[in-house]
Amino acid sequence: MSLRSILGRSSRVKKASSKSAGAKQASPSKRRSAPSQPAGGEEDEEDDFFDDKLDDCGLVKALATDMNLRDTAQAIQYIRSHMFTPMPQQAGGMNSTRIAEVLNYRKNLPPIVTISHIQTLLSSPSTVEREIAQLAQSGFIRKIVVARRGDIGETLILSSDLDTLIDNVSTIPATAKDNFKAYLRNTPNTQCVHRSALSEHDVDSLFRAGFLTAHHAGFVTHSSLSDTMNTFSRPEDRTSLVSLETVSRQPTGSLGTVGGAGAVYAAGGSGGGPGPLSLPANVTELRLAIPGNGAFLKLVSSALQHLVALLGKSRYREAPEGLLRDRWDGAIARDEIRRAAKRSRGEFAGILPGQTRKWKQFYGLSFDWVLQEAVGSGLVEVFETRSVGRGIRTL
Structure with a gap:
């Protein structure tokens, strides 16, 4: 057997063509992607300069x-x-x-901060919790909780800032402002306001201004969340009253199969009232809120x-x-x-x-x-x- 048959038909080393070499040189690397220009005019490059962790x-x-x-x-x-x-x-x-x-x-953004944000600035979260409880009991700050929003829904506001927000709303009568601020001073740790604690006219004006929201006391209301809010909500809050998991356990023909009595209001409707800002008649408790x-x-x-x-x-x-x-x-x-x-x-x-x-x-x-x-x-x-x-x- 000849040496040429062992090495193959051609024993010469072929030089790569300029076309293939240029294509290989122009190919992008695995770690860097080509820059793109999104609609907002902002560069969206990979910019990953690190091969390892x-x-x-x-x-x-x-x-x-x-x-x-x-x-x-x-x-x-x-x-x-x-x-x-x-x-x-x-x-x-x-x-x-x-x-x-x-x-x-x-x-126009409300002067509120999240409790989790404060804990990241200070070294001891447990100390922050105790201090928040003491300041809330003394009436220096007010805790406002938005249900089904996770950590970003637990916020704090200074009581002086809350009084300023109330005073700046011209649609609330002066007597309603004084009664509401007096109620907040007497109940520093409360989150819910019973409907009988204030007059009907005061409740209606505060509800329309955004300082009170409806809270159905007979059952737990879980409204359907958007994708943005669903990311930061807790797992137990991600089901709704009209979800398959909830309605499958309700008796056939009952209100629970369609979400219950407050399903329309919990989904963002008016609950059968004359307008979107009217308070439903079946609501007995109200929750504190901040406009904006x-x-x-x-x-x-x-x-x-x-x-x-x-x-x-x-x-x-x-x-x-x-x-x-x-x-x-x-x-x-x-x-x-x-x-x-x-x-x-x-x-x-x-x-x-x-x-x-x-x-x-x-x-x-x-x-x-x-x-x-x-x-x-x-x-x-x-x-x-x-x-x-x-x-x-x-x-």
Whole structure:
């Protein structure tokens, strides 16, 4: 047998053609995806520069950077003052109408904070719980709970701020304001208000203003939640009165098979009343509420979902804090010096802050505020890496 038959028909080493070599060189790597441009004008790159997991050197116990935070009252003021970033002074990409819309939205949000957010700033959650109970008993703060919303539904508001909100509503009579504030001072820990505690006219005006919501005392009402709220609700709150699991256990022909007597109201209807703001006649207890709490919950829940989605772009669903902050801001911090030089020459400066999701959807919500809220809700955790600063990963 000849050597040529052993080596094959051709023993020469063939050189790769320029066409195949160019195609191989132009093929993207497995770890980097091609950048895309979404509808909002914000870059959506993978930006995953790490082939391995980040080094975990221990969890961060408290996220507060201000060492002057000592108690719950200071934490409430700190959270409220650091919720939004300041408006861009120049080249913000927003006209006067949009700027007014953002400022009015911030102004109309209720001055409330979540209890889980306070616990992330202070080192001892049990101490925070005891202090909240003491402050609530003394009447300094008021606890407002929105059912079926999980941790983001348990909020606190200063009693002075609540009195200010009541006084600023012109549709409530003066006598109803005084009676309601007196009732709140006499019952500092209550969440429900019996209908007979106030006059019918006072209850109707407070209900229309949004300080009271209906609460059916005969049974537990579980309204169907949206996908956004369902993410942060507890497992026992995710069924509704008209779900198959509930109605299958009800007797045939009873009201339970169609959700019960309060199914229409629990689903967002008027419960048979003359209008959407009328109080149903079968409601005997009312729950305390804050006007604008729905807008607050919608903003927080959508921001938390977006933060988790940004972490999902990484391979191991974790990223350094600096990289995640850059993603939240819409990657406008890249090449800041080059963009500043372009702006000075009057050239196009790339993506402006007003074109990013941070300002178009979240009205300039601060990254640090959202991160603290996500840690308090149990969605992410922060750990030390000792090489690239703090790392963040989803749970």
